[in-house]
Amino acid sequence: MLNTISKKLLTVVIITMTFNFAAAQNKDLPNVVILATGGTIAGSAATGTQAGYTSGQVGIETMIAAVPGIKDLANVTGEQLSNVGSQDMSVEIWLKLANRVNELLSRDDVDGIVITHGTDTQEETAFFLNLVVKSYKPVVTTGSMRPSTAVSAEGPLNLYNAVAIAADSNASGYGVLVVMNDQIHSAHGVTKTNTTSVQTFMSPMHGLTGAVIYGKHEFYSKPHGIFGPESEFSIEGVTSLPRVDIIYTGVDTPADLVDLSIKAGAKGIVIAGVGNGNMNAATLKACKNAAENGIVVVRSTRVPTGYVLRNAEINDDENKTVASDELNAQKSRVLLMLALLKDRSLEDIQKLFYTY
Ligand code: ASP
Numbered sequence: 001m002l003n004t005i006s007k008k009l010l011t012v013v014i015i016t017m018t019f020n021f022a023a024a025q026n027k028d029l030p031n032v033v034i035l036a037t038g039g040t041i042a043g044s045a046a047t048g049t050q051a052g053y054t055s056g057q058v059g060i061e062t063m064i065a066a067v068p069g070i071k072d073l074a075n076v077t078g079e080q081l082s083n084v085g086s087q088d089m090s091v092e093i094w095l096k097l098a099n100r101v102n103e104l105l106s107r108d109d110v111d112g113i114v115i116t117h118g119t120d121t122q123e124e125t126a127f128f129l130n131l132v133v134k135s136y137k138p139v140v141t142t143g144s145m146r147p148s149t150a151v152s153a154e155g156p157l158n159l160y161n162a163v164a165i166a167a168d169s170n171a172s173g174y175g176v177l178v179v180m181n182d183q184i185h186s187a188h189g190v191t192k193t194n195t196t197s198v199q200t201f202m203s204p205m206h207g208l209t210g211a212v213i214y215g216k217h218e219f220y221s222k223p224h225g226i227f228g229p230e231s232e233f234s235i236e237g238v239t240s241l242p243r244v245d246i247i248y249t250g251v252d253t254p255a256d257l258v259d260l261s262i263k264a265g266a267k268g269i270v271i272a273g274v275g276n277g278n279m280n281a282a283t284l285k286a287c288k289n290a291a292e293n294g295i296v297v298v299r300s301t302r303v304p305t306g307y308v309l310r311n312a313e314i315n316d317d318e319n320k321t322v323a324s325d326e327l328n329a330q331k332s333r334v335l336l337m338l339a340l341l342k343d344r345s346l347e348d349i350q351k352l353f354y355t356y
Contacts, residue, residue: 025075030111030167032074033104034159035097036060037125038084039118041155043147051196053147055085055118063116066148067156067163073215074111074167086118086143089125091241091337097125098132098235105135112138112166116159119143119200122178123190127331130176130187130227131338131356132235138171141187142179145198154181154198157214164215174219175227177209184210186223188356191328193304204305205326225356233338242340244268244333247283248302255282258290268296268336272329277301277308284319291320296340296349300324300332310350320346325353 025031036042038056042063045053060078070076081100082093097115104110117125126141133139142162144155162179165171176187180201189203203209210219226232245261247253247269261269269290273279277299279287287297299321301308310316310323324332332353339352 029072030074030169031109032076032112032114032163032166033110034060034064034076034078034114034116034163035081035100036063036078036116037082037086037089037093037097037118039086039116039120039122039143040147041116041118041142041144041158042083043085044149045147046149048149048151053149055147056083058148059083060116063148063155063159067160069215070160070163073160073163076163084118086121086125089118089121094125094128095235095238098129101129101133101139102135105133105137105139110137111169112140112171114159114162114166115139115141116162117141117143119145119180119192121330123187123192123201124330124334126176126178126187126190128334128338131231131233131335133176134229134234136172136228138166138168138174139176140166140171140179141176144180145196145200160215161212161217165212165217168217170219173222173228174209175223179212182212183208184212184217184219187227188223188225188331191304227356231356233341238341241337242267244270244336244340246270246272246329246333248272248329249274249279249283250302253280253283255280255286258283258286262290262293262295266295267340268298268333270298270300270324270329270332270336272302273299273308274302276306276312277323278313284314287321288319291346296322296336296346298322298324298332298336298349298353300327300329302329304328316350322346322350322353327353327356 042058043055044057140162142158146153178185178190189206194200245266308324
């Protein structure tokens with residue numbers, strides 16, 4: 001008897017919940033899904049003025065509730081995909097995230113996606129998604145430099161701005177956008193430039209893609225490179241990515257780092273070279289040797305801006321190396337991981353670096 005009453009009550013509760021959810025949807029507003037992955041935007045500290053805090057503490061529902069007016073921009077729903085500081089972002093989470101984005105964007109009732117993410121590796125995740133998301137609909141990543149408990153936490157406004165852009169059909173066809181501190185960056189161009197300041201993201205090679213002030217936004221230019229449905233990369237059926245290591249160089253860099261990397265299983269190596277992707281003679285010799293044994297070596301740079309030019313100070317033809325063109329080391333690694341999902345010639349890989 002009690003059981004029957006409980007079941008009836010449960011049915012009433014479920015029907016009421018469904019009804020309330022439907023009633024909360026405004027048919028005149030776009031539908032935006034926020035996928036939360038963690039980061040400082042979800043971080044908390046014991047006091048509002050301390051530098052130390054823990055990333056990935058606050059859940060997505062609390063984050064949404066902290067943004068006044070967000071529900072006037074779009075019908076917003078949240079999903080918690082992970083809750084990690086982005087130093088712990090992984091290929092496993094990337095694949096889960098990218099598959100979920102593709103799945104959601106293929107639906108008629110989803111107009112845009114926002115991804116909340118730590119700032120440390122946000123440029124890598126944005127660039128990865130830029131290459132594997134098969135939709136023109138807006139995808140926006142955002143985060144914050146100050147935890148949610150800080151005095152002047154900037155996360156809520158960044159989230160508000162990100163939702164405003166994801167809700168705008170005019171943001172379609174821009175690939176993945178990074179929205180932080182009133183600025184709109186392309187996934188291709190953006191990089192983190194300051195360890196603690198809220199003005200950390202910059203796009204040194206191509207400039208800003210646009211600006212956003214309290215949700216009102218303007219686009220300046222279309223992002224550089226190939227992305228979205230035009231990209232040849234796909235993660236369908238992919239469960240892992242080939243290992244690619246970055247070797248940061250300096251004065252007298254030991255060349256055995258290259259050999260150690262290969263021994264550990266790397267299929268590709270990105271050299272964060274000095275200047276125009278340069279490295280000392282011993283490291284170059286080790287790289288040539290690696291390349292002759294089928295390891296793909298990309299020359300990028302530790303310098304924050306500028307191209308790494310093919311056959312400039314280093315003869316790439318002779319050393320069988322690839323020049324990263326305008327991709328920094330961390331984005332070169334992402335592109336090379338995807339490129340190595342299939343067999344390609346060095347010429348093909350070089351072309352990828354010119355076009356993506
Ligand atoms: N370590 C943090 C992270 O990337 C920093 C941040 O989000 O600003 O998750």
